[in-house]
Amino acid sequence: MEVINFLRQPWPWYIAGPIIGLTVPLLLLTGNRILGISSSLRDLCAMCFPANIPFLKYNWKDHLWNIFFAIGLLLGGFIGGVLLHPVTAMPLSPATIHSLQGMGISRQPGILPVEIFSWAHLLTWQHLLIVVGGGFLVGFGTRYSGGCTSGHGIAGLSMMQWPSLVATILFFTGGILTANFILPLLIH
Amino acid sequence: MKSDAVSWFRMQEMFRFQGFQLFGIFLTAIPTSALGIFIIKKLKIKTLDGEPARIVKKEFNMGYVYGSLLFGIGWGLTGACPGPIYVQIGSGLSIAIVTLLSAMAGTWVYSYLKPKLPH
Secondary structure, rough: OOHHHHHHHHHHHHHHHHHHHHHHHHHHHHOOOOOOOOHHHHHHHHOOOOOOOOHHOOOOHHHHHHHHHHHHHHHHHHHHHHHHHOOOOOOHHHHHHHHHHHHHOOOOOOOOOOOOOOHHHHHOOOHHHHHHHHHHHHHHHHHHOOOOOOHHHHHHHOOHHHHHHHHHHHHHHHHHHHHHHHHHHOOO | OOOOOOOHHHHHHHHHOOHHHHHHHHHHHHHHHHHHHHHHHHOOEEOOOOOOOOOOOEEEOOOHHHHHHHHHHHHHHOOOOHHHHHHHHHHHOOOHHHHHHEEEHHHHHHHHHHOOOOO
C-alpha cells in the first residue's frame, strides 16, 4: 500500500521533467523519430478523411508510431486517472485558487474543471467557444506552426532549432494572454 | 499525468506565473533531452535500424509565427496542447473527445487551406 500511496502523489517536476526529456533521444534512437504529439492529429485526419487534400495524401502507416504514442498517452491517462484515481484536489498556489474561485471554478480532484468541461455545461456559447473553438485552434495552430509544446518546446529547443524557439515564445505568449485576459471574460 | 503536466488547473497556475511545477518540468526536460542528443551525436550512436541518427534543420517561415500564436490561444482556452487531450480521454473524461474532434477539425481545415495561407 505504501507504494500505491506514493504513486498516487503528484510527482515533483525534477522527476517528471527528466523522464519527459528522455523520450526525445530514445525516440530518435528507435529510428530517427522526432517527438511531436500534434502530428498524430494529421495522421488521424489522413487516416479518416484525406479527401484528396495534398497535405493529407501520404502514407500515414509510416507514422503509425505516432498513433501508438497517442494510444500510450490514453493508457497513461487511464492508469493515472482511473486506476490511481486522485481523491483530493491537487495542491495549487493560494493565488491560483483565489483567481479560479473568482471565475466560479471550485477546488476539485481531477485534471479538468467540471464547471466548464462536462456534458451538462457544454451547451453555452462561452463553453462551446472554449472547448470547440479552443480545440480547433489547437489543431489548426499546431499544424500551421509545425509543432506543439512537445515538438517545438521540448524536442525542437533541445535540438537547437531556432524556428522552434520563435514558436515556443509565441505560443507561450498566446497562452499567457488568453488565460489571463480572455478566459476571465468568458467565465465569471 | 503523474506530474500534473496535463492538468488544466496546473496550466492556469503556470500561465499566471503562480507556480513553478510546469516551468520546472520544461526546464529539466529540455536539458535532459539536449544532453541525450549531444551524447548520441558525439558518440555517433546508431538507431536500432543501424542508421546514423539524423536531425533535419527546420527552415523558418511565417507559419511558425501565425500558427504558434493561434495554437497559444487555443492552449490558453482549453488548457490542453495535443498530448493532454489524449490523457484526458484515457482518464475517463469523455468530454475531451469533443476537444479531440475539434482539434482534428482544425488540423483538417489547415490542411485544406494550406496552399492559400501565408507561410
